[in-house]
Amino acid sequence: MQRDITSGAAITFDGVGKSYPKTGGGSVTALEGISFEVPAGSITGIIGRSGAGKSTLLRMVNGLEQPTAGTITVAGRDVGRARGAALREIRREVGMIFQHFNLLSSRTVEDNVALPMEIAGIPAAKIRPRVRDLIARVGLEQLAGRYPAELSGGQKQRVGIARALATDPKVLLSDEATSALDPETTRTVLRLLADINRDLGLTILLITHEMAVVRDIASHVAVIEGGRIVEQGLTYDVFTAPQHPTTRSFLAGVTGVTLPRFIADRLQTDRPAGPAREVIRITFLGDNATDPLLARMSATLGLDVNILAGAIEEIGPRPFGNLLVSIDAARAAEARAYLESHQQRTEVLGYVL
Structure with missing residues (x-):
């Protein structure tokens, strides 16, 4: 957003x-x-x-x-x-919302939200309209008279948020x-x-x-x-x-994509003699993250690309993708140069026979 x-x-x-x-x-x-x-x-x-x-x-x-x-x-x-x-x-x-809600069990939803304003000495005539607005903002209008014990965890946290906003x-x-x-x-x-x-x-x-x-x-x-x-x-x-x-x-658990076990177990740090495939991590950024760039590269360069794992997600409003591929090691440098010329990042993870 x-x-x-x-x-x-x-x-x-x-x-x-x-x-x-x-x-x-x-x-x-x-x-x-x-x-x-x-x-x-x-x-x-x-x-x-x-x-x-x-x-x-x-x-x-x-x-x-x-x-x-x-x-x-x-x-x-x-x-x-x-x-x-x-x-x-x-x-x-400076308002604050807490992990464990910190609501007063003896007070209703509206009374919990009103508490900071009462402490601040705001007149009661001004407190109630403000409480109603805040409870509506967090979507709890139907629960204003309930006590914390009657609420779910998510509802309690919404009360905590409304209370944190009480003093504007x-x-x-x-x-x-x-x-x-x-x-x-x-x-x-x-x-x-x-x-x-x-x-x-x-x-x-x-x-x-x-x-x-x-x-x-x-x-x-x-x-x-x-x-x-x-x-x-x-x-x-x-x-x-x-x-x-x-x-x-x-x-690692959010944006990372891991190699399948059968590839990871065979991965070598140094390029072996003879035919081998280079394993590459491609990071797709920005608008190009959803473009068919790999297909274009394969068609343009005539390369056989083996996709091992991948994911595309959003960070805020912007797409971000990780793709693990293997390419003939003899032409991998050419492939990486093509991708980097299109503003994508590449990282050599190793080699497999």
């Missing part, structure tokens, strides 16, 4: 570090040297394994954690230095918001977040350990490992040309 991303950063991390004291002395470092920007109006994903530091990073955006080094600014205001009324003002502009924030934080949901419910919640981003111009910063979530919704991504950002950029660029081993590992 295309989104208009305004210039400037909604959130800026500048040399951010976070350490915790250890019992008996010393400290343990959770984050170190974190520097990147979350563009205003974007959906930016932070992905990392458990313990990589992503939750700590997210909690510093609304002041639930304080950095021990560097600065975090939200709309130009230093969160780490804010105290009292200044911090409360920032928090009203400029930034929405998502803490593993879909990891407790089944795949179909996850897709529904992601579509809702994308709609909110588009309709309200809201900047969304989400953390997850699921690359598929980033692929489906995020315009930008940062990969965190061991408390450091190891790769960042536009989601399409990072997904189609990952540079760091951690990123490639995460992507």
Whole structure:
């Protein structure tokens, strides 16, 4: 889904570090040297394994954690230095949705959504119309009087999203918001977040350990490992040309296409003497991802191409494909040159007899 991303950063991390004291002395470092920007109006994903530091990073955006080094600014205001009324003002502009919903069991749907406005001191006469609008936005009009125990996981998360929007924030934080949901419910919640981003111009910063979530919704991504950002950029660029081993590992189950076992077991790194076939990974990018380029190459060059495995999918609104093929090794260089002249990437994986 295309989104208009305004210039400037909604959130800026500048040399951010976070350490915790250890019992008996010393400290343990959770984050170190974190520097990147979350563009205003974007959906930016932070992905990392458990313990990589992503939750700590997210909690510093609304002041639930304080950095021990560097600065975090939200709309130009230093969160780490804010105290009292200044911090409360920032928090009203930063909504948050949680993995396990964090709804109050004694409150109905509408009362859970109303809670942030009550805390902010908004008059009751203004709260109820706002609550009705938010519940309608997340599609729960018929469930306004229900209690959390009467709701499904997806419905609870929709209440959490409505509650996060209650104070009309400029930034929405998502803490593993879909990891407790089944795949179909996850897709529904992601579509809702994308709609909110588009309709309200809201900047969304989400953390997850699921690359598929980033692929489906995020315009930008940062990969965190061991408390450091190891790769960042536009989601399409990072997904189609990952540079760091951690990123490639995460992507293996999302955009990676693996060789069939009977080919992988015979694959040789060095080209053998005599007749052999070169095994090539072709990465189809952009508009050409759905073009019959391989068929054109085969007809133009008179090559016999054996397709071993492949897939075409979308990253955001743009198609992306991976294809594993084998070609006569004596003419493989010619084939790769043809493909690369049409702006496609090739990678030699090895050789088979």
